[in-house]
Amino acid sequence: MRFGSGASAGFLILALVGISGLRAQGNLIPNPGFEAFVKCPDYLGNFHGDVSDWTCPTQGSTDYFHRCSDQMGSPSNFNGSQEPREGQAYAGLYVYAPGDYREYISTRLREPLREGVRYELSFYVSLSERSDYAISEFGALLASAPLSVPIKKELSKRHWYAREGNAFHFLKAGGHDFLGDTREWVRLAVTFEALGAERYLILGNFSANRQTPVRKTGRSSNKGAYYYIDQVELRRAAGEDPLAATAADPVAREGFSLDSLQAFRSVLFEFDTYSLSGPGKEELQSLFSFLRENPDLHLFLGGHTDARGTNAYNQKLSDLRCQAVVSYLKQLGLDGQRIRWEGFGASRPVAGNDTEAGRRANRRVEFLIRRQSFAAEGE
Template identity: 60%
Template sequence: MFLRIHPNLVLIAFLGVLPVFVYSQNLISNPGFETYNECPRHLGNLHQDVADWTTPTSGTTDYFHMCSFHMGTPENFNGVQRTVEGEGYAGFYAYAPDDYREYLQVPLRSTLKAGAVYRLSFYVSLAERSDYAIRDFGILFSSEPLEIDTKKNITKAKRFAYAENEYNYFETPADDFLSDTSDWSRIEARFEAEGTERYLILGNFRTNRQTRTTKTGRSSNKGAYYYIDKVALLEQKPELAIAHASSERQKEGFQLDSLQVFRSLLFEFDTYSLSHPGREELQSLYEFLRQDPDLQLQLAGHTDGKGTVDYNRTLSEKRCLAVAKYLENLGIPSGRIQWEGYGSSRPIASNETEVGRSQNRRVEFLIRKTRHLPPDSEK
């Protein structure tokens, strides 16, 4: 399943030189919810207990820290979950009866730069007592903080009632539900800033009817409650280096359960041909996959906004198929590869500029390990 957006960036080949990207400091203060004003003792008190973070609505977002008995980690009222790192994390209802919602809001260390590319990432884990899981999280950047007297979802009408505020909103769609209660799922998005982003708000902005959900088999009638930890927002800065993306992959390796993008698989407009650097990167991926036959690969193809919906979906499928066939020819069995084309439905940059359209012409991939039951648990 795809747990997060991880769109690619524009890579410009010039005389054999490819840009290598580095990241600046984290623009999120208190990213791991470690610093607190007071050790949490009560539900719904994040806005007072934890430093830097607030709630943009009347929803009662929670704060957990190892210092607390009632609001502690790893055990608390909604289940058991260790932290990603450190001793604290936050918790909120992303889906609940009667459109009840909880959100988190944090000021950025600095306003984002117009046209610059940033990477946002965070970890979520579904609480054990949740009876639903969702697929999509909303990301809202605003120029001014929100303070809305509601316990329901933040609608467009409520946002734009603040006439002085400017927004940049997108979602982190997934191809499966975020239902893991035993471990953390990493969500990642890369996007082009508009230059007005000063505050970050995380949560589910859809109504219950619009939210894609699945039942977990529990009957708590609570909804979908998620722990969240380790939030990072980094500016991506290009630096020219004499290196191919495939060699960078070889040094860094491939991550499991993390949606990634082919860095050097550059698609020109209206094509699905594999570039030479792209083939080198696929060779690196093949070497990684062949070492463990239990590894499964999932591909997601995308296009820019030019063309009809049906045409773009077909083109994105052809891009996936080109990647899949190349790996199959190298020796990866077809049964280990799944793919789906999304056309232009999931842009991560503006389709009004060539730079943005280049970013949208991408193939993402996810590597997962097949989980086998131990012999004594098989029926």
């Protein structure tokens, strides 16, 4: 069911602003899968300038990969090949390299953490195929103020405390085994009690080479350990938040995320069409099977177009793309009362519209899963 004109005001808050509100109730990381960008990446080391809501706290040249790019694409890129954990994008960074060279990623949380509340930080990593070392854990630094340090080496404690009055909470995720998988994504997670001042997150390796346990991979390129990272989440821990995703939660187990706007990999459309492709139908069959097994979950769909055509025409086309997905899911047997949708025309691009690859990426349908019905906002 589309949110009609009688619910326009309430729904627009949900769709355009309220998605952030939903995530604030769940995931506190903005742009958790790096899907939203300022511009489609076209060269190395420009993560800080390409990705929305994220930056780099040092001068290390972290990379951004998105399917819209020929030069910095996914799955294939200069350090190997890896499909995104979800959506079409991920980050790439050196966490161990000659001369203590380091790269990091940083973001501002959607809201400060609350003192005494337990949270879970999780993210997925995959070692690049051209790495000749693997590490066993990642560091996570939560700070009350942002850091910007003109170095290319490890971000050590002396740099943390150089900014007077900045409070820190340092965590480690992993440590049980070396993170050497170059084919599958490995989920790292750590649960902690907040101090109450945490507002910014930095991920990477905060130790020098001599303090970093490593394992050789068999390669001899002397490049170091380069990891892809995707799907960063920071939520209240189980028991603190009924929407918290844990390893036991079927959503986490099956690779879906609650309250996280995700892009279908194959539900893309040719120019000026709303017909589903064979791969698109297969992906929707997988989603249907998951929703059938979890009848307490509800689905929101957002339809999109590229920038060619008038606003009115693109609005109608994005509606038709949503309707095509809804019709197919209902044909498979999904109750239409569990689905809400809205077309956004060309107003929310995930790629530049100056290339065919970018326009194709924009001709898409996205989805959001949550336990609470969307009818509360739309009816």
